[in-house]
Amino acid sequence: MPLDNIGYLFQAFLVINLEDFDFPLSDDRIAKYPAKNRDESKLMVVQRKSGKITISPHFRNIADWLYPSDHIFYNETRVSKRRVYLETKNQDRIHETIFIESRDSQYWNCLVRNSKKLKLGDILFSPVQKLEFIVFEKREKDIVLKSNITILEEFFDQEGNIPIPPYLKRKSEPIDDIRYQSIFSEGKAANSIAAPTASLHMSYELRKNLIEKGIQFHPLHLEIGFGTFQPIYDEDIIKKKLHKEKIFISPDTAIAHSLASENKERRIALGTTTLRSLEAMYRTSLDIRSGWEGETDIFLTPDDTIDTIDGLITNFHLPKSSLLLLVSAFAGSELIMESYKLAIENDFTFFSYGDAMLIVD
Template sequence: MWDLISLLNPGDLMVVNDTRVLQARLRVRRSSGGEAELLLLEPRGEGRWLCLARPARRMRIGDRLMLHAPAQEEISLTVVGEDPASGGRVVAFPSGYDTAATIEDLLRSYGEAPLPPYIHRHDPADTSRYQTRYARRPGAVAAPTAGLHFSDALLAELGQRGVAIASVTLHVGLGTFRPIEQEDLRDLRLHSEWVEVPEAAVASVEACRARGGRVFAIGTTSVRALEGAAAAAGGALRPYQGPVDLVIQPGFRFQVVQGLLTNFHLPRSSLLLLVSALIGRPRLLALYQQAIAEGYRFYSYGDAMLIPPEAVLPPAS
């Protein structure tokens, strides 16, 4: 990754996603005595959360779930609803756990890092390893993994070189791992994720353009945040706060992003589709074949590639 220092120019801008991953995986004991697992997906207000549950078929409305961890008191949760769209359960936390801060405190004591489903392990080191150095705003259930490549030292060196950094927030949801099952992409609908593009980030993009620099998104989530905010404003980047369900696929006209640092993604994923929109499917397949031939690592803890502006497809006429 230290090659990045020579590949980015003074005056360029990196836009990072400062979301912080919640320790959102909880082990619980059902009132019947069986063990189960919850993965918190999104808040539903008043101390209630939508969760993926395993085994879901054995969790019914009204069931009580005991949250336990070594050296911690047990906490009782209640299943209060079902969500047909996700197949999940809505779980109510007890009084006093109705804010983002109190839930994060609870998760620090009882939760585990919500590693992607293809990583079959529980290592306490993942609590910090599966978090970017600039993670600041809690709310994600998956890491913006391109950012995992950056150390404090690398960020400092890039700053000394004159590369600017701006932050946006996109709370990564579990939908990022869901495969695209439909063959006809014209009617593709994607999951919604909460985004904030602050005034400071908009000003940084405008200043970068004014000085002739290049705007690099660090990870596909930063792309989705920037382009989603621009789409909400009719094409011009403006401050934005709210949900984004933007579909970025071949033919998409990028309004903000000029380059991208990204990991190597799962097949049939929306992330792979986004990269294909940027550089074209033939180039994407060639790069992935090269990565396989040279033994690059794929997915969350894998290697990354830098797509400079000169490799990006020109806008379709």
């Protein structure tokens, strides 16, 4: 390793040690299925200034902690059915495939299970239409598949499955088609590989009640990639960069955020993808009120200062994950790790279908 990299590594470890964000979690603490109703998950409220932690039996009680003047910013993205079980010609082998991104709708970067059994030129077939996919290129972390036709979202609707997270250790079921989508994604184009999971707690009734209370909702759009499930390494901390994700923030949402800031009204981010989007806009845009569209690889860690929000609604995340570091950047590492310990002691469930946390001052 070059000497300058060693210096950066030493500097990074002075600030962040991933081991500080590790915690034991038994398998039964991972929610394999969603709560019966969206707003019936448990809620933990963490107050940054006082350090007080309050446990509430249901997420819908979040209304008690929100003010009529609050603004909730949310990610409206919809999950695409990008998990397809491709078959060999004689159907003697099935390769579970996640279609990550396309170059021109015919060449796709994919994660393929049992990819070592494939060689260049091999042909896989889709289960319903029997469309051909040629193994065009094998790379270190993924495979490039070439289709014989243009692949559009209609293909995934017919052939694919909702790509629920790998830690659920099961195949997707009909309930996931509904509950692994947020209510905000209805009618939107499907272009994400994972859900903005904090939004999964929001029910139509709860949203209606919050709006009647005076709370305003503002959409933005971040396409969530499969990188959200990938582990992070010391090198990521050094570079302060993660996987790239596409973001669109309309002028209306940008203006609403700017006005809320000027009027000292609380800006609540519904989910970490929303926080990442707002931070990306403010760190790169020269004219905030015009909105913003672009890509970000921003990696927010506890040594960062976050000024774009006054509150965060989020789930309980994986140990040593980028999302846990991001939440710690907003609330402080010690307080977050204390709250996670308390969550485990009080039988909270974790990850995508698990319980929720509200962080406010």
